[in-house]
Amino acid sequence: MWAITRLLAGKDLRVEMRSRVIINQVVPFAALMMVMFAFALDSDTVLARVAPGLVWLAAMFSLLVIVQRSFALEAADGALDALRVAGANAGGIFLGKALALAAQLAVLEVILLGAALVLYNSHIVGSGIALLVGTYFTATAGLAFVGTLYGGLAVGAKGRETLLPLLMLPVVAPVLIGATRATEAALGTNGATATDGWPWVGLLTLFAVVFGVGGTLSFGSLIDE
Amino acid sequence: MNPLINMDTRATSTRFTSALGLATLIGLGWLAVFGLFLSPNDRVQKTGVRILYIHVPSAWLAYLAFVVTGLASAGYLWKRTRSLTLDRIAGASAEVGVLFMGITLVSGSLWGKISWGTYWTWDSRLTTTAFLFVTYIGYLAVRDLGGSHEQRARRSGVLALLALVEVPLVHFSVRWWRPLHQQESVAKGKLSDLMLFTLFVGLVSFTLLYVWLVMHRQRVAALDDMVDDGGLDRALADRRSEGMP
């Protein structure tokens, strides 16, 4: 199982290295979202206040795009069939895809957070760095697991472009809430302090564990006919 | 013509469901009469309390439906109790649950308009309910994806179990997010005997309604599956005669 995980994650990252779709298309899309939020909200004080929420909202919409891309790769030339015929462990496929997804998402989130600091005039407080890192890892893992799980379910289905957001967005709502609150605590938004944030990291961890385990166990029955 | 009385078609009806349907109809009629006319106004909530007689039972029904969906799905996924009937019950129950969750949201927001002066607040119970509603709409969409019956059952079974784990996560995250949630409004214990009785009538008749609806919906699903399978024989005959003179 771990061998196929490593193989698949390596393969997905290599595809991204060669095609640069995420770097050339998804990152600009996410940055554009951050600018559009500023147009829509049109107030520096409001922007500074809602910056953490906007970062994670943009991350979530970008996740939808990355998941579509990740599974379009497998569907394009029948690679998913070939993986199944190769007898690849389904749990391994799940973890491999999720790992690559998490790595791509992680890079994207750093850029989004940087954009928020520059565009929305937010600041990281010194005591919040550990919290921010904790939030970042747990939320990214949770998002990647959910994305892979539902992406695999929708792959090959008719109308998958529209089905995926319907299935995924309600499920990632706790991540949006948890990551936003924890990031607010780390940035000191609205006078929140770092200690307010740690329970949220606990929730994010629980979320990631539930969907990581659930996905590894059930992925085989989701992608099989 | 009331569709509930129209039992003579015998499509998915049996003597049992007909009797159950009749009992449900009487219960619902009784509920309407008691809820709208016979029960008194509440001291605090005035006439708004009347909405609770249908709101609380429909919310109860919806939650019951989703629990049944989860249990039936678990039953399907567990190898020793695997049967497509359980899968169809899960689907039937989820559909009825979505209907009543929608009804609950409508009647709840009307009640909120009377009691709080607003249709919606971001209170944990309301928000969780709204998320459940959307989650199970997605579940029903996945059931419609096509493929074999077994594939449908497997996919949607996994999804139902994930949704079941998801509910507490959503609930608690929303609760921490907005700690200042509304007080439990029904459990304040100021209801008169007649009010409690009306609520009781509501709960009983909605539970009967749930059983009646799920039995029928499950049988419709069984018929649909049989039509699919029976269609196979015809399709096979067509297929074999391809290219024949």
Added chain:
Amino acid sequence: MTAMLNAGYVIGSYAATFGGIALYTWHLLRRARRAAEQVPPQDRPWT
């Protein structure tokens, strides 16, 4: 005035609830009849 308005909300909620139930039931029984036409009665496990 508010009493009138509130009565409107109450009636509205009853109409939505019972209307929703009736509509769904009608739809369900119609589906049942349609599907049953294609399956002979002896094949239905509940008859």
Added chain:
Amino acid sequence: MEPVVELVDVVAVLGQFPVLAGASLRVARGEIVLLRGPNGAGKTSLLRLCAGLLVIRRGSANVLGVDLVADRSAVRSRVGLLGHSNGLYADLTVADNVRFWGATIGASADEVLGAMQRMGLDDRLADVAVSRLSAGQRRRTALACLVARRAELWLLDEPHAGLDAAGRDELDAILRAAASSGATVIVASHELERAGSLATRVVEVVAGQVRERAL
């Protein structure tokens, strides 16, 4: 000897359509069986079924001693399937693809290299992205991935399509060598002249069913 493939009255559907309508087929070890028949007759489905990818609605199927009705997944790692699609990642290079598919089935780097050479893949192609290859070169790459698998049962869907004369000869030689070393080969092909000389037996697939036919 126990047959490698034994299908009895197999029915399989795609959506509502029965792609296989009671197909029966017996293939012994070492055979090279040619499936022929009109488009849409069910050749592709027959191959996918043997690879454990299709749900069996009726009938029984046993491939390499595995009961496909009970457990389809157990047979998958032991067969090699080349379908209509090549299963290649267009953004990766030829070498990346062959290495990836080799690794998924546990083939060593040398075996993969050898397979590429046997399929006449130029060393200069190794670092070219698959998206820039011609259809024939892609087919050769996919075949190299398949050769590296050393499967017990080879299932090939129109393997000659898109290949030039040299490629076809190489493929035929590889299939003969595989069969003589104990593997079993089932080929669906329109190239009757060529495949006919390759096959030990020709089987006609018509309307989702199988009819034996003498050479």
